[in-house]
Amino acid sequence: MAATPGKPASATPRRKAGRHRGEGQWAVGHFTPLNGNEQFKKDDDGLNVRTRIETIYSKRGFDSIDPNDLRGRMRWWGLYTQRKPGIDGGKTAILEPEELDDEYFMLRVRIDGGRLTTGQLRVIGEISQEFARGTADITDRQNVQYHWIRIEDVPEIWNRLEAVGLSTTEACGDTPRVILGSPVAGIAEDEIIDGTPAIEEIHRRIVGDKAFSNLPRKFKSAVSGSPLLDVAHEINDIAFVGVNHPEHGPGFDLWVGGGLSTNPKIGVRLGAWVPLDEVPDVYEGVISIFRDYGYRRLRTRARLKFLVADWGAEKFRQVLEDEYLKRPLVDGPAPEQPVQRWRDHVGVHRQKDGRYYVGFAPRVGRVDGATLTKIAEVAEAHGSGRVRTTAEQKMIVLDVEEPQVGSLVSALESLDLRVGPSPFRRGTMACTGIEFCKLAIVETKARGASLIDELERRLPEFDEPITININGCPNACARIQVADIGLKGQLVLDENGEQVEGFQVHLGGALGLEAGFGRKVRGLKVTSAELPDYVERVLKRFQAEREDGERFAAWAARAGEEALS
Numbered sequence: 165m166a167a168t169p170g171k172p173a174s175a176t177p178r179r180k181a182g183r184h185r186g187e188g189q190w191a192v193g194h195f196t197p198l199n200g201n202e203q204f205k206k207d208d209d210g211l212n213v214r215t216r217i218e219t220i221y222s223k224r225g226f227d228s229i230d231p232n233d234l235r236g237r238m239r240w241w242g243l244y245t246q247r248k249p250g251i252d253g254g255k256t257a258i259l260e261p262e263e264l265d266d267e268y269f270m271l272r273v274r275i276d277g278g279r280l281t282t283g284q285l286r287v288i289g290e291i292s293q294e295f296a297r298g299t300a301d302i303t304d305r306q307n308v309q310y311h312w313i314r315i316e317d318v319p320e321i322w323n324r325l326e327a328v329g330l331s332t333t334e335a336c337g338d339t340p341r342v343i344l345g346s347p348v349a350g351i352a353e354d355e356i357i358d359g360t361p362a363i364e365e366i367h368r369r370i371v372g373d374k375a376f377s378n379l380p381r382k383f384k385s386a387v388s389g390s391p392l393l394d395v396a397h398e399i400n401d402i403a404f405v406g407v408n409h410p411e412h413g414p415g416f417d418l419w420v421g422g423g424l425s426t427n428p429k430i431g432v433r434l435g436a437w438v439p440l441d442e443v444p445d446v447y448e449g450v451i452s453i454f455r456d457y458g459y460r461r462l463r464t465r466a467r468l469k470f471l472v473a474d475w476g477a478e479k480f481r482q483v484l485e486d487e488y489l490k491r492p493l494v495d496g497p498a499p500e501q502p503v504q505r506w507r508d509h510v511g512v513h514r515q516k517d518g519r520y521y522v523g524f525a526p527r528v529g530r531v532d533g534a535t536l537t538k539i540a541e542v543a544e545a546h547g548s549g550r551v552r553t554t555a556e557q558k559m560i561v562l563d564v565e566e567p568q569v570g571s572l573v574s575a576l577e578s579l580d581l582r583v584g585p586s587p588f589r590r591g592t593m594a595c596t597g598i599e600f601c602k603l604a605i606v607e608t609k610a611r612g613a614s615l616i617d618e619l620e621r622r623l624p625e626f627d628e629p630i631t632i633n634i635n636g637c638p639n640a641c642a643r644i645q646v647a648d649i650g651l652k653g654q655l656v657l658d659e660n661g662e663q664v665e666g667f668q669v670h671l672g673g674a675l676g677l678e679a680g681f682g683r684k685v686r687g688l689k690v691t692s693a694e695l696p697d698y699v700e701r702v703l704k705r706f707q708a709e710r711e712d713g714e715r716f717a718a719w720a721a722r723a724g725e726e727a728l729s
Contacts (some may be wrong), residue, residue: 172434187381188460194335201338204232205378210240217241218319222634225620226267226315232530235261240339240377242272242332243318246311246600253598253605253655255639264602269313271296272335273325277345277363277387278306278553284328284553288538291321300536301609302529304396304642305342305384306553307335308536311600333372338379340370340451344386344395347523347552347560351515356406357414362443367446376451380458380466383451384557386421386445389414393499394507395555397429398422399646401468401683402450404443405499415439417499420450420480421472424640429469430679434481437496449488453480484696502676506558507628510590511583512569518550520564522572524581528594528612528634529557538579546572579716587630588619593643597636597653606638606653606665607639618696623703631698631714634667645681646673648716649699656689666691669700671728672720683720685728702728 181684188198192579197203200621205651213233221229231239236243246268251259251282273288280288288308295317296310314692343363350358366385370376386395389406397403397419404416422431432618438446454468456528472480485492510523526535543551543561559581564572573583582589592615595601597608612634619626644650650673656666669689673682690698705727710719720728 165475166411167456168403175426179304181418182267185188186461190460191456194460195450195719199463201236201463201645202460205338206514208237209233209374209377209378210237210339211334211372211374212555213237214241217315221315222262222317224318230313231262233458237337237391238481239337240268240334242274242335243313244270244272244336245602246270246603247598247602250419253653253724254663256598256603261602262287267314267317267327268311269315270301270596270600271318271321272306272311273310274331274335274342274551275308276343276367277358278358278555279345280551280553281328281538281705282549282551284330285543286537287328287589289533289540291324294608296533298532298534300531300533301596302531302553302557302559303527304555304557306347307342309555309596312521323486334377336382338381339380340383340385342385343367344384344388344400344555346388346390346394347600348390348394348509348513348521349388350564351517351521351562352390353514353516355389355516356391356408357416359387359389359404359406359416359440361572362404362440362447365444366447369448369565370451376455377601379451379455380460383454383468387416387721388418389501392502392504392507393511394509396643396646396675398675398679399424399643400436401454402447403431404438404447405635406603407437407494407497407499409437409494412437412439412494415496416443417453418446420477420704421469423467423469424643424645425467426638426640427464427597428640428645428681428714429467430475430681431469431527432472432477433498434477434484434493436481436493438493441580445489446484446493449484453483453486457483506590507676508554508558508590509560510558510585515563518566519562520566520569521560521562522564522569522583523554523558523560524576524583525558525585526581527589527616528609530609530613535579535581538575542572542575543723546575560655566629587626587628588616588623588632591631591648592616593631593647594633594634594716595636595641597634601636604653605655606636606667606692608634608636608642608653609694611729615696615699619699619703622696622700625708626703628706629717630703643674644670646675646679647682648672648674648720649702651680651690651695654689656691658691664691664693665673667695669698669728672717674715674717678717680717682717685725688725688729
């Protein structure tokens with residue numbers, strides 16, 4: 165079904181009217197690399213770097229690593245160099261990569277669908293303690309990220325992960341990255357359809373296959389049959405959303421072309437209903453379109469969202485059906501709006517088998533290896549062998565018998581893992597930030613944790629769902645444009661005219677309920693020191709001015725700039 169590199173999928177190549185001919189689209193015969201990234205991918209597939217890591221770099225050390233492997237192909241195995249300590253945000257865009265690089269790595273553990281056994285979680289925690297100075301952040305893509313990893317230790321880490329069925333394969337790079345899935349797939353009482361078999365089959369077919377290991381850029385995916393719309397489907401390159409077809413029953417609504425960063429776009433529905441057993445075929449068709457027709461000339465336009473925006477949903481679906489699937493798709497309904505704001509599954513919830521799952525909130529996804537091993541121990545002590553990560557930097561323990569629930573909640577709370585968190589603990593999310601990220605301009609994780617503490621102290625009675633997303637740079641890893649309060653890190657001037665860390669503010673973004681991007685208030689920038697005062701002020705105005713039942717996003721959309729500043 166899919167074209168192989170060098171062999172366009174269509175016998176009648178298409179040209180995008182009005183677009184520069186040299187977009188680097190393979191399907192129209194443009195195979196000459198148009199930038200350095202495309203050149204190093206053509207020179208050698210990123211998956212091949214593993215052999216060099218195992219046989220050369222891990223034995224000879226950091227200085228032996230080829231630059232195209234160091235800042236390119238090693239991402240195909242989940243490895244990024246981390247930021248050298250002591251470099252302030254003003255230097256981020258000025259220094260050369262080799263000046264920013266530390267001799268340590270971030271390593272991302274791929275966790276498709278957020279599914280873990282307690283045994284796997286224990287190994288993740290042990291690796292953190294032994295090789296990563298205790299670091300282990302839960303990401304908003306259901307992964308776990310280590311820092312302080314030495315290249316010498318990578319083969320042993322791989323051995324330990326793979327011994328329990330985990331990997332770092334294509335956790336980064338221009339590849340099909342982790343497939344988000346509902347963390348309560350197969351157990352939730354209100355589930356429309358369990359997408360787990362589709363995730364497993366997609367992973368089996370696609371991940372590690374060199375037919376899909378040289379994409380124009382990263383490819384983000386999501387599959388969920390939850391009515392809570394719990395995988396941020398609107399901002400993935402491809403998403404399958406659970407729906408009930410009036411004639412065919414449970415299946416999935418197909419979305420493509422979502423993404424954030426500096427040019428955000430909400431994904432579009434193709435109007436197609438996909439049965440569970442056809443999801444992998446459709447996934448393969450869409451990723452093949454991206455590989456063959458995706459723009460490779462400019463990295464800034466190399467995401468699927470730009471192709472979808474230029475083609476439109478109708479043409480995209482037609483190409484998918486005619487050139488890749490070789491059959492029409494069934495028309496289908498849109499997903500219904502979720503009945504509640506929170507989509508993270510935090511709290512105590514009954515499973516369809518009569519047992520319970522218990523979701524809890526760390527602070528801004530920051531945990532450590534010792535805590536992860538304790539979570540595994542606590543879960544097992546209460547009869548559970550399964551845990552899940554969520555797309556909101558949270559975790560869940562599954563399969564708890566009713567008599568064990570209270571004791572489990574107490575044990576988690578004793579670890580500062582809140583089962584009944586405040587709206588601020590529950591709704592605040594942060595990216596890695598300047599502590600480790602070479603792209604970051606400001607600090608985020610500690611800033612988010614201290615903001616939670618301040619807001620809990622200042623607004624103890626606040627009980628509305630609120631999302632506060634903190635990002636260290638414009639790239640929106642923490643989804644700033646779709647948060648109630650989105651904070652984009654940048655350097656700003658304080659009252660003394662000094663350049664300090666601060667944020668541009670986006671207000672009123674949302675996913676699920678009337679998905680859309682937040683508004684930027686003209687000229688509004690807040691220093692990091694002023695942040696608690698600013699958020700407190702805005703939330704108090706919201707409380708004072710909101711209409712009955714009005715959400716923060718709706719209020720922010722209609723409020724005057726004076727109220728938002």
